[in-house]
Amino acid sequence: MSPGQRSLLFREVNDRIYDLLESGEPDLPGEFLCECGRECGRRVELLPAEFASLRGAGEPVRSAECEGPRLLAPALG
Numbered sequence: 001m002s003p004g005q006r007s008l009l010f011r012e013v014n015d016r017i018y019d020l021l022e023s024g025e026p027d028l029p030g031e032f033l034c035e036c037g038r039e040c041g042r043r044v045e046l047l048p049a050e051f052a053s054l055r056g057a058g059e060p061v062r063s064a065e066c067e068g069p070r071l072l073a074p075a076l077g
């Protein structure tokens with residue numbers, strides 16, 4: 001699976017997690033998958049509202065460890 005495909009899949013999974021949280025416990029944070037596209041296996045704890053605002057801004061969910069300029073390196077393809 002390419003990094004791009006993996007991030008797309010993880011985005012879909014996160015959307016499902018969000019739907020579940022939103023309809024169940026909207027005031028509690030949930031664990032979303034890091035959408036960096038690598039096999040980092042990290043989870044990102046976000047409130048449903050925080051996730052919604054990331055989506056609204058077109059920002060991917062990224063763990064703190066996966067944030068940063070190195071992600072923009074062309075080698076990641």
Ligand SMILES: [Zn+2]
Nearest residue numbers: 034036040066
């Ligand atoms: Zn990551």
